[in-house]
Amino acid sequence: MSRSSIVLAPSHLAAIQNLLAQLGQQAEVRCAFLGDLSGQELASWEDRTHLDVASLAALAAGDLMATMEIAQLLGGKRTCNLIVQEHDDMTILVSRVGEGLFVLLATARDVPLGWSRLAIKRLAERILAIVGKAAMTPPPPAVNDDFVHNFAARLDNIW
Amino acid sequence: MFINWALGEINLKIVYYGAALSGKTTNLQFIYARTPANLRGRLISLKTQQDRTLLFDFLQLEIGKVANLKPKFKLYTVPGQVYYAASRRLILQGTDGVVFVVDSQAGRMTENEESWYTMEQHLIELGHDLQTFPIVVQFNKRDLPHALPVQELRRRLPIDGRPCFEASAIKGHGVFDTLKASMNGVVAAVRRAV
Numbered sequence: 015m016s017r018s019s020i021v022l023a024p025s026h027l028a029a030i031q032n033l034l035a036q037l038g039q040q041a042e043v044r045c046a047f048l049g050d051l052s053g054q055e056l057a058s059w060e061d062r063t064h065l066d067v068a069s070l071a072a073l074a075a076g077d078l079m080a081t082m083e084i085a086q087l088l089g090g091k092r093t094c095n096l097i098v099q100e101h102d103d104m105t106i107l108v109s110r111v112g113e114g115l116f117v118l119l120a121t122a123r124d125v126p127l128g129w130s131r132l133a134i135k136r137l138a139e140r141i142l143a144i145v146g147k148a149a150m151t152p153p154p155p156a157v158n159d160d161f162v163h164n165f166a167a168r169l170d171n172i173w
Numbered sequence: 174m175f176i177n178w179a180l181g182e183i184n185l186k187i188v189y190y191g192a193a194l195s196g197k198t199t200n201l202q203f204i205y206a207r208t209p210a211n212l213r214g215r216l217i218s219l220k221t222q223q224d225r226t227l228l229f230d231f232l233q234l235e236i237g238k239v240a241n242l243k244p245k246f247k248l249y250t251v252p253g254q255v256y257y258a259a260s261r262r263l264i265l266q267g268t269d270g271v272v273f274v275v276d277s278q279a280g281r282m283t284e285n286e287e288s289w290y291t292m293e294q295h296l297i298e299l300g301h302d303l304q305t306f307p308i309v310v311q312f313n314k315r316d317l318p319h320a321l322p323v324q325e326l327r328r329r330l331p332i333d334g335r336p337c338f339e340a341s342a343i344k345g346h347g348v349f350d351t352l353k354a355s356m357n358g359v360v361a362a363v364r365r366a367v
Contacts, residue, residue, distance in 0.1 A: 024179035052267020053231070053247060054175040054184045068233040069217050072247065076219075076228050079263040087259075114267075157183070157364050161240040165360050166353075168239050172212065173349040 022145070027057055029144050034059035037133060042122035044104055048141060050115050051075050074118045078108050096131070105130055111138045112145065174269050174363060181238075185359050186247045188265055190292050191274035192284035193225070193253030196313040199342040200274065201230050201250055204352060207345065208234060226252040229264050236356075246356060253288070262295045270307040270359035271296070272351055274342075275330065277312050277320035282329055289330050305365070307358035309336045311351045316341040 022030075034046040038059050045065055047058030055071035081097055099106040100123075107119045107130055119134045175184040189197040198218065205216040214233035221227045230250040235243065249268075251261040265271075273292060275285050293303060310332050312323055323339060336354045340347025 022177075027177065027179050050175065050267060052186055053249070054186070054267070056175060056177070066215060068214050068245075068247070069231060072217065072229075072231040072249070076263070079266070080228065080260070083259050083263060157242070157360070158240075159364070161242065162357075162360055162364050165236070165239045165244065166357050168236055169353045169356060172209070172236065173207070173353060 022056065026144050030057045030141055031059065033137060033140055033144075037119070037137060040133070041125045041129060043125075044120040044122065045070075046117065046119045046137070047071065048111065048115060048117050049075055051079060052114075056115070070118070074108050074116060078110065078116050096134070098127070098131070100127070107131065107134045109134045109138050112142050115141070115145065117141060180243070181241055182243045182245055183363070184245045184247065185269045185356075185363070186249065186267055187270045187272060187355050187359060188268045189248065189250040189272045189274055190261070190265070190288065191253060191313075192276055192281060192288040193255075195253060195274040195276040195281070195285070195288075196340075196342040197250040197253065197274050198226055198230050200272070200311070200313075200340075200348055200351070201232050201248055203342055203345045203348045204234070204248065205232055207349075212236070225254065226250055227257075228252065228260055244360070246359075255287070258291065261291070262298070265292075265295050265299060269362065270309070270355050272309050272311055272355050274311050274313050275326055277314045277326060278317055279319045279321050282321070282326075285326075286329060305362065307355065307362045309338070309351055309355040309358060311338050311340050311342075311347065313340045313342050313347075315339045315346070316344060 030048055034057060037043055037046050038061060045060040047067060048056045049071035050056060053072040053075040055067045058067045078097060095110055097108040103123050105121050105123060105127060108116055110116050117134060117138055119130060121130045189200055191197050201216060205213060212235050217231040219228040232248045234246045249264050251264045296303060296306060312326055314320060338347045338351045340351060342348055
C-alpha cells in the first residue's frame, strides 16, 4: 500500500464545501463532512456551530476502518461502502469516497432513510469527481526552512 | 498530512505506539492536563471496562500561527495488547510520525521487542521508508526500581540514531521533550517531502 497524500486547491475545497452546504438546504441535515481514513477532517458543514469536527473525524474514520476490518475477518469480499446508525433523534451515515476518504451525513430522524442513503451516495460520487482532478496538483513549497525554525521556537514558548 | 491552503492549516498525525501498559495513554493525559485550553481539543478515549485502550485515544493540539501557517497535530495512541494488532495497523494509517514508548522494567523487554517489530512491519506495509520516517523513542517508567539501564534498552532495541528520551510519564518527566522532538521531526520530514 502506498502512502496517501491529499492535495486539494482552495477552489476544490470550496466546491466540496458547496456540495455539503447544498445538502443542508435540501433536508434537515445536522452535519455533513468529508474526512480521510487517517482521521483528518477536510471540509464540513453543520447546522450549528461548535461541533467538535476534529474528534468526529477521528472517531468516524476509526468506525469505518474497524467495520471494514470486521468484514475482512469474516471473509467479506466487497469493500464496505456504507455504515448506517439509526438513533432516536437522528440517522448517521458514513460512506467511503474512493480509497482514502469518507463522508459523514447526519440527518434528522424524520428524514427518510432512503433519501439519506441516496443523498450520501450521490455526494460521494460528486466529491470523488472533484478529488480525482485535485490529486494531480502539486503542493506549493510553504514549509520552508524558516517555518521549521519558527515552529521549533514556538514549541519552546508553549511548553 | 493534510494542508488546507484556504485556511492556512497544516494537519499532521503522530501515533504513540508501544507494548501494553507502557504508558502511551498516560503521555496523552499529561499533555492534555498541561496544555493551555485554547491550544487543545477534547481527550477522547475508547476504553474497555478494564480501563485499557480499546481502539485509540485522541487529542488535537493547535500550535498557533507559524509563518502564515497554522499547524495542527492529531495525537493518537494505539491499544497495546497483542490481540489488538488489527487496530494498531488501522491507526498507523496516514501517520506522519511515531513516538515509540518503551516500558523500562526488566520483565517487559520481550513485549517491547515484539511491539517494535510489529510497528516496523506495519510501517513498511503502509509504504514508509524506515530510514527516513520520524520515530522518536521514549524510555518510560525510569522512576521504577526495576528499570533496566538505558544502555541495555538501546542494546536490545534496533533504535540506531533515533532521538531518545528518558521519561516518567506519570510524573510528567520527559513527556514534552518527547512530544516536541516528535513534532519537530515530523515538520522536518514534511520540509524534506515538499
